[in-house]
Amino acid sequence: MGKLNNEKREQYRNDLIGLLKDCKYAHFRREFLQLHPIDQAEFYGTLEESFRQKLYKAIHSNEMAAIFQALDFEEQKHLAVIELDQQYAANMLNHLYADDAADFLSQLEAHEAEAILRTMKAEEANHVIDLMSYPPKTAGSIMTKEFVSITSNQTVQQVIEQLRLEAPDAETIYYLYVVNDVKQLVGVLSLRDLLTASPNEVIEHLMSSRVISIESTSDQEEVAKLIKKYDLLAAPIISPNRTLLGIVTVDDVMDVIEDETTEDLGEFSASRGATDVNLSAFQAAKLRSPWIIMLMFFGLITAGIIDQYEETLEQIVLLAAFIPLLMDSAGNTGTQSLAVVVRGLALGTIEKKGLLRTLRREFSTGLMIGLLCALVLVLIIPLIYGNVILAIIVGVSVFCSLSIATVIGAIVPLIINKLKLDPAIASGPFITTINDILGLLIYFSIATSLLQYL
Amino acid sequence: MGKLNNEKREQYRNDLIGLLKDCKYAHFRREFLQLHPIDQAEFYGTLEESFRQKLYKAIHSNEMAAIFQALDFEEQKHLAVIELDQQYAANMLNHLYADDAADFLSQLEAHEAEAILRTMKAEEANHVIDLMSYPPKTAGSIMTKEFVSITSNQTVQQVIEQLRLEAPDAETIYYLYVVNDVKQLVGVLSLRDLLTASPNEVIEHLMSSRVISIESTSDQEEVAKLIKKYDLLAAPIISPNRTLLGIVTVDDVMDVIEDETTEDLGEFSASRGATDVNLSAFQAAKLRSPWIIMLMFFGLITAGIIDQYEETLEQIVLLAAFIPLLMDSAGNTGTQSLAVVVRGLALGTIEKKGLLRTLRREFSTGLMIGLLCALVLVLIIPLIYGNVILAIIVGVSVFCSLSIATVIGAIVPLIINKLKLDPAIASGPFITTINDILGLLIYFSIATSLLQYL
Numbered sequence: 001m002g003k004l005n006n007e008k009r010e011q012y013r014n015d016l017i018g019l020l021k022d023c024k025y026a027h028f029r030r031e032f033l034q035l036h037p038i039d040q041a042e043f044y045g046t047l048e049e050s051f052r053q054k055l056y057k058a059i060h061s062n063e064m065a066a067i068f069q070a071l072d073f074e075e076q077k078h079l080a081v082i083e084l085d086q087q088y089a090a091n092m093l094n095h096l097y098a099d100d101a102a103d104f105l106s107q108l109e110a111h112e113a114e115a116i117l118r119t120m121k122a123e124e125a126n127h128v129i130d131l132m133s134y135p136p137k138t139a140g141s142i143m144t145k146e147f148v149s150i151t152s153n154q155t156v157q158q159v160i161e162q163l164r165l166e167a168p169d170a171e172t173i174y175y176l177y178v179v180n181d182v183k184q185l186v187g188v189l190s191l192r193d194l195l196t197a198s199p200n201e202v203i204e205h206l207m208s209s210r211v212i213s214i215e216s217t218s219d220q221e222e223v224a225k226l227i228k229k230y231d232l233l234a235a236p237i238i239s240p241n242r243t244l245l246g247i248v249t250v251d252d253v254m255d256v257i258e259d260e261t262t263e264d265l266g267e268f269s270a271s272r273g274a275t276d277v278n279l280s281a282f283q284a285a286k287l288r289s290p291w292i293i294m295l296m297f298f299g300l301i302t303a304g305i306i307d308q309y310e311e312t313l314e315q316i317v318l319l320a321a322f323i324p325l326l327m328d329s330a331g332n333t334g335t336q337s338l339a340v341v342v343r344g345l346a347l348g349t350i351e352k353k354g355l356l357r358t359l360r361r362e363f364s365t366g367l368m369i370g371l372l373c374a375l376v377l378v379l380i381i382p383l384i385y386g387n388v389i390l391a392i393i394v395g396v397s398v399f400c401s402l403s404i405a406t407v408i409g410a411i412v413p414l415i416i417n418k419l420k421l422d423p424a425i426a427s428g429p430f431i432t433t434i435n436d437i438l439g440l441l442i443y444f445s446i447a448t449s450l451l452q453y454l
Numbered sequence: 455m456g457k458l459n460n461e462k463r464e465q466y467r468n469d470l471i472g473l474l475k476d477c478k479y480a481h482f483r484r485e486f487l488q489l490h491p492i493d494q495a496e497f498y499g500t501l502e503e504s505f506r507q508k509l510y511k512a513i514h515s516n517e518m519a520a521i522f523q524a525l526d527f528e529e530q531k532h533l534a535v536i537e538l539d540q541q542y543a544a545n546m547l548n549h550l551y552a553d554d555a556a557d558f559l560s561q562l563e564a565h566e567a568e569a570i571l572r573t574m575k576a577e578e579a580n581h582v583i584d585l586m587s588y589p590p591k592t593a594g595s596i597m598t599k600e601f602v603s604i605t606s607n608q609t610v611q612q613v614i615e616q617l618r619l620e621a622p623d624a625e626t627i628y629y630l631y632v633v634n635d636v637k638q639l640v641g642v643l644s645l646r647d648l649l650t651a652s653p654n655e656v657i658e659h660l661m662s663s664r665v666i667s668i669e670s671t672s673d674q675e676e677v678a679k680l681i682k683k684y685d686l687l688a689a690p691i692i693s694p695n696r697t698l699l700g701i702v703t704v705d706d707v708m709d710v711i712e713d714e715t716t717e718d719l720g721e722f723s724a725s726r727g728a729t730d731v732n733l734s735a736f737q738a739a740k741l742r743s744p745w746i747i748m749l750m751f752f753g754l755i756t757a758g759i760i761d762q763y764e765e766t767l768e769q770i771v772l773l774a775a776f777i778p779l780l781m782d783s784a785g786n787t788g789t790q791s792l793a794v795v796v797r798g799l800a801l802g803t804i805e806k807k808g809l810l811r812t813l814r815r816e817f818s819t820g821l822m823i824g825l826l827c828a829l830v831l832v833l834i835i836p837l838i839y840g841n842v843i844l845a846i847i848v849g850v851s852v853f854c855s856l857s858i859a860t861v862i863g864a865i866v867p868l869i870i871n872k873l874k875l876d877p878a879i880a881s882g883p884f885i886t887t888i889n890d891i892l893g894l895l896i897y898f899s900i901a902t903s904l905l906q907y908l
Binding site: 034035163168195210230231250254258276277278280288289291295296298300302304310314321322324325326327350365369372384402 | 490614617618627645646649650666685687704705707711716732734738739745747754757758760764767771772774775776779785787789797798803804812814816819823826830831882887
């Protein structure tokens with residue numbers, strides 16, 4: 001990385017374009033293929049069509065596959081469906097890893113996907129069709145079929161020979177999965193252990209038979225957790241009868257983690273599925289407004305509550321001035337507890353601590369924060385508004401509502417989690433609204449009861 | 455995973471405990487070492503001290519290192535500082551990967567760390583001290599020194615021989631880093647390419663000289679981005695003069711991503727550094743209350759604003775009832791925009807789209823959501839409160855403040871990002887407070903100007 005590096009890259013880019021302009025295909029090819037596929041794809045993305053067409057002349061379909069794999073869907077679609085001739089496109093897709101091909105095709109219209117599948121090699125096409133049959137977000141839907149499987153009676157030397165042949169096509173060769181004659185997963189061996197063993201050693205004596213695996217129907221998050229927990233580079237995906245179906249590699253899992261993070265943030269801000277910058281303003285509004293409107297109706301409830309206390313307000317309008325302060329404080333404290341619990345559930349630290357201890361801790365935290373805030377207000381409000389009773393009303397209300405707010409913020413996601421739902425659904429705004437309502441009830445009941453002293 | 459698997463595990467656990475009870479150390483050792491270190495650590499965590507002491511008799515210090523590495527800091531400290539005799543502890547730490555040892559020691563009191571370092575092997579200790587010298591959250595602070603480096607004039611056969619020797623101690627052998635005689639990084643070769651090459655081939659002809667590397671002083675997030683972008687299993691860390699210092703492996707990067715997620719959620723809910731469930735209630739309150747109190751002072755500002763409009767309120771108290779609705783709607787809409795932008799910046803999609811287009815999109819989204827909400831209110835409020843003017847006041851205020859809220863929610867993180875700070879610092883509560891103040895000003899100015907019609 002670094003600045004100089006960027007200049008170099010710019011220079012290199014211009015050289016490559018020059019070679020294309022002069023149709024020096026062989027030379028371009030030699031230089032271009034030295035780039036990392038990701039950088040090849042970045043370069044490709046900056047070209048105009050005329051240059052892209054020249055690039056297709058210089059680059060073989062199997063090399064194009066590496067670039068294709070790094071493009072986003074729109075670019076992929078334009079390339080495979082519109083720009084490339086069908087044969088070149090088919091060859092390219094034959095060279096893709098089955099999981100990448102399935103990702104791409106499952107986003108196309110059914111008829112487009114079928115048209116492409118028909119032109120692909122039967123074997124590749126079947127792999128892809130098979131992967132496309134798994135429901136989205138399952139382990140099966142993100143697995144790949146390009147893995148190395150060996151048998152327990154092979155010797156180290158034999159496996160190394162096999163690797164020489166299979167390595168170029170396998171997505172990873174660093175874990176070797178051992179299967180029996182009915183293709184059931186019976187063991188695993190790391191390439192590291194293979195290399196340090198003597199050539200004539202038999203796999204059966206090297207492999208670990210307590211192999212960590214996961215079923216194709218499990219949630220993709222399960223795979224991510226597993227790979228993260230055991231620091232794996234890949235995890236084998238099996239059928240209920242332990243047949244080895246495919247593998248999920250760590251790089252795919254990183255994308256899963258990224259997705260889940262996006263989801264959580266979306267839930268947390270009540271904008272589920274709408275955090276994508278590429279959406280049009282209208283699409284975004286369509287996805288986001290339902291949340292806002294739903295929450296606005298809660299707002300109408302709070303309005304109703306305040307309306308109930310109109311008499312109290314009429315006698316001392318100043319009470320209204322502290323509504324925002326009270327609501328925000330309770331809302332913020334509740335959101336903090338929410339964040340703590342959502343995080344704790346995601347990392348599994350709460351199971352370790354125990355639910356009750358977590359709740360008790362949040363409550364005590366709320367008491368302390370509430371007490372502190374109350375003290376500050378009881379000291380400051382009289383100075384500004386010269387009204388001690390008002391200060392007491394606000395202070396006591398803040399104390400009570402903050403203590404409750406932490407419990408609400410902690411208990412709601414815990415309940416949702418017990419219901420086997422994603423705790424992040426208990427997004428900030430909902431917690432906040434619940435706390436608003438409770439806070440206002442507390443505030444106005446205290447105020448009403450102390451009215452005669454005001 | 456799966457249920458049966460858990461039962462099996464439970465059974466296995468009881469067998470192991472039985473063996474310890476009967477002091478059958480050899481048998482226990484044989485069975486126990488078949489477990490994955492992570493599971494060994496889980497088992498260890500469930501033992502009482504008397505059993506733990508027996509386990510230390512059965513397990514060698516180098517095997518204990520694998521367990522130690524999987525414990526959390528408190529458990530590690532208890533084990534290494536209190537429970538183990540110093541020699542055993544020192545041997546164990548000698549067998550840890552330098553980065554794990556550095557992680558642990560840097561969390562200890564200085565004098566405890568020094569005491570342990572003195573008992574360690576000089577070479578190991580120096581590795582660890584060196585790693586501890588890098589500022590936290592830099593690439594250097596998360597790198598490890600156990601990597602395989604080769605020279606460009608070696609043959610494939612020679613490297614394979616070297617791997618047989620070094621593999622057991624290296625954190626990864628799947629990338630081989632090529633250095634020149636002054637230890638500068640000149641190339642990289644994957645074990646995959648090594649195995650598929652002919653034994654007499656010279657490394658120079660196989661290695662890629664355009665190796666992706668990162669400087670030790672860069673932010674750890676940079677390493678994560680790099681490894682994620684290029685789907686790497688490890689990245690080499692270099693000094694300004696390209697000396698190879700160490701490597702960061704993909705499993706360490708997953709922890710970094712996890713940390714950053716926690717951080718973002720913390721910022722987002724104004725509980726930075728306090729989302730850890732293991733904190734005591736008092737610690738949590740100490741970390742969280744400053745945010746709440748700071749935000750409470752903003753609340754006093756809003757109180758002041760409302761106080762300014764006391765006359766208006768006195769004439770129509772009902773206005774107070776819609777303060778929460780107005781504030782929450784603006785707050786929620788702003789938080790949505792914040793989530794979109796924070797996410798877009800994290801994924802780099804916003805650079806792609808361009809700042810202005812993002813802002814324009816958020817603004818149009820705000821206009822649409824605002825208009826929709828305004829219409830709903832103008833229809834509903836007269837039905838409930840039989841007051842059309844009030845409905846218009848609230849409706850127009852909501853429309854204006856929501857349109858502004860999206861822009862605030864989007865522009866604040868963008869500005870913070872331009873200032874090279876973490877955009878997530880613009881946490882929800884702050885955006886909400888800004889929007890509260892603007893919303894209330896809009897609301898009451900409109901209300902005051904329309905007062906005569908009420």
